[in-house]
Amino acid sequence: MSETMNQSMLRARGLCKQYGRDASLVRAVDGVDVDVPAGETLAVMGPSGCGKSTLLHLLGGLDRPSAGEIWLDGQRIDQLSERRMATLRRDAVGFVFQAFHLMDELTAVENIELPALLAGRSPRAARRRASELLDQVGLSGRARHLPSQLSGGQRQRVGIARALANAPRVVLADEPTGNLDSEATLDVLRLFERLHEAGQTLVIVTHDARIAATADRLISMRDGAFVDDTRLTGGTAGNLGALVGLDG
Amino acid sequence: MQQEVVLALLAKEPSHGYELRARLRDALGPLGDAMNDGQIYVTLARLEKAGQVAVERAAGIPDRPDRKMYALTAAGQRRVAEWLAEVKWPKPDLAEFHLKLLAAAAARLADPVAIVDAQRRELLRRLRDAQRAAMAEPRESEAALLLEGIVLRLQADLRWLEACERTWTKQKANPRGDR
Numbered sequence: 060m061s062e063t064m065n066q067s068m069l070r071a072r073g074l075c076k077q078y079g080r081d082a083s084l085v086r087a088v089d090g091v092d093v094d095v096p097a098g099e100t101l102a103v104m105g106p107s108g109c110g111k112s113t114l115l116h117l118l119g120g121l122d123r124p125s126a127g128e129i130w131l132d133g134q135r136i137d138q139l140s141e142r143r144m145a146t147l148r149r150d151a152v153g154f155v156f157q158a159f160h161l162m163d164e165l166t167a168v169e170n171i172e173l174p175a176l177l178a179g180r181s182p183r184a185a186r187r188r189a190s191e192l193l194d195q196v197g198l199s200g201r202a203r204h205l206p207s208q209l210s211g212g213q214r215q216r217v218g219i220a221r222a223l224a225n226a227p228r229v230v231l232a233d234e235p236t237g238n239l240d241s242e243a244t245l246d247v248l249r250l251f252e253r254l255h256e257a258g259q260t261l262v263i264v265t266h267d268a269r270i271a272a273t274a275d276r277l278i279s280m281r282d283g284a285f286v287d288d289t290r291l292t293g294g295t296a297g298n299l300g301a302l303v304g305l306d307g
Numbered sequence: 308m309q310q311e312v313v314l315a316l317l318a319k320e321p322s323h324g325y326e327l328r329a330r331l332r333d334a335l336g337p338l339g340d341a342m343n344d345g346q347i348y349v350t351l352a353r354l355e356k357a358g359q360v361a362v363e364r365a366a367g368i369p370d371r372p373d374r375k376m377y378a379l380t381a382a383g384q385r386r387v388a389e390w391l392a393e394v395k396w397p398k399p400d401l402a403e404f405h406l407k408l409l410a411a412a413a414a415r416l417a418d419p420v421a422i423v424d425a426q427r428r429e430l431l432r433r434l435r436d437a438q439r440a441a442m443a444e445p446r447e448s449e450a451a452l453l454l455e456g457i458v459l460r461l462q463a464d465l466r467w468l469e470a471c472e473r474t475w476t477k478q479k480a481n482p483r484g485d486r
Contacts, residue, residue, distance in 0.1 A: 272434035300341045
């Protein structure tokens with residue numbers, strides 16, 4: 060294993076995912092190379108059908124590539140056995156989904172502690188961790204609510220807390236604000252910002268420009284391939300007033 | 308500072324200049340940072356001259372601008388009512404950018420897709436500024452609503468740039484032969 064592999068929390072080379080064959084062959088991901096340094100927030104943006112969700116599934120081991128190699132924190136993961144892949148998904152990757160995917164019959168705190176329990180933590184330790192996370196996402200007062208008793212924004216905050224249950228090396232989010240209104244989106248963005256400050260590596264696929272604009276780096280994807288890679292450091296000299304006709 | 312805005316701030320009750328300034332700061336949040344504090348007094352002086360604002364001076368206190376109490380006159384009230392009833396909206400200048408892309412492609416002077424990309428990055432930087440300012444605002448902030456307006460407009464502009472990119476990328480792949 061070379062030096063450079065260890066510098067990326069997530070790394071992929073020549074990643075491809077194809078469906079169908081011959082005339083109906085679809086190249087959902089078509090030769091993608093990507094490096095995500097530890098602590099970076101990367102946004103992947105593109106129209107629906109551009110392959111960004113498939114890419115995220117490949118990176119998190121939810122799906123296997125047709126070709127190419129993936130490393131997570133220096134470990135090659137694309138060839139792991141199904142069993143070891145399941146363990147990796149549980150312990151090293153946190154997923155956040157557009158439709159939340161919470162268990163309807165479990166309360167907020169039970170949803171959050173579930174991954175820790177599955178990882179073999181004691182019920183007490185799992186509950187303690189879940190309570191801390193609920194507090195972090197500003198929902199300590201909603202611990203015993205069922206998902207159906209929560210707003211969309213609150214459900215997504217529970218989803219994010221659950222993703223963090225086992226202190227994953229990387230959080231992968233698929234359209235996390237796709238079902239949320241402006242205010243709930245702002246809450247999720249604030250949460251991601253706090254995770255970023257705490258050094259969490261984050262990959263978010265989205266068509267929401269608000270998320271893309273607040274990431275460290277933005278990759279644009281079209282037809283399964285990357286077409287642009289922009290580092291969004293720096294701003295516009297802070298003259299917000301000019302944007303609303305308030306200059307002088 | 309726009310005269311109508313200052314007049315409207317006085318519509319509720321007579322106020323000191325510093326009270327108007329504080330109200331504007333609440334309403335604009337970080338967007339009001341660039342506002343020059345003297346501007347409001349310059350505007351008030353013009354409105355006084357035009358007979359739309361009347362000034363009362365508190366007795367027994369030195370005659371300083373920040374001691375004056377300003378109130379609307381009947382003419383000032385009429386102007387505020389007209390302003391509130393007026394329908395107008397700033398025009399976005401999309402035609403210039405559209406024509407720039409056409410000219411760049413026709414004269415083969417520049418790649419329209421590259422121009423779109425550069426513009427997109429600039430809008431994303433602005434969106435980043437506005438979004439960060441919105442994230443920093445407290446929940447009950449008046450300025451948050453204004454920041455949301457900026458964010459939504461920039462998102463709309465970014466969507467249009469996506470359409471520009473799609474169209475010009477296609478043009479590049481299959482240029483029309485009859486140029």
